């Protein structure tokens with residue numbers, strides 16, 4: 738078993754690049770089929786989704802646009818928790834078919850807070866594509882329309898996902914030992 742060290746932690750090889758490529762290709766086929774004749778706009782959430790977004794977008798064969806956003810959280814004035822806002826959203830989503838690209842849905846908190854803001858812009862449709870999903874840690878119910886892998890509640894790195902800034906450049910996905 739191939740293991741690696743990132744910062745102070747040991748990770749073991751978990752999902753190969755071939756398996757990732759297979760799922761990304763399958764998702765692309767589904768999206769191409771469902772959006773035939775449409776002009777979807779992909780919104781990739783940085784940083785984690787950048788590699789997934791690039792690999793997927795290359796395989797999209799309908800007329801499509803892509804934009805990248807960062808989500809910043811700050812303490813709201815009234816709200817008890819943190820408020821999440823998007824930085825860099827430069828496309829008017831009104832009347833558009835929007836597909837959010839995420840690296841992983843873990844607790845679901847990020848999308849739970851962010852999706853209502855997107856719905857406010859009145860898109861024609863709003864779907865979510867996530868490479869990974871950890872159902873065991875889900876707190877907020879998020880419907881993932883296009884999913885690569887369901888994984889157990891263990892920390893993973895690679896293929897865009899990081900551990901404290903490192904590991905994003907790994908071609909495969911590694912799991913914390």
Ligand code: IMP
Pocket residue numbers: 785839840841842843844845846847848891892893894898899900
């Ligand atoms: P959520 O709001 O709990 O669903 O968290 C989503 C974000 O947490 C993801 O977009 C990732 O940036 C980060 N995250 C959650 N689990 C992992 C993991 O196992 N490895 C790396 N990042 C993770």
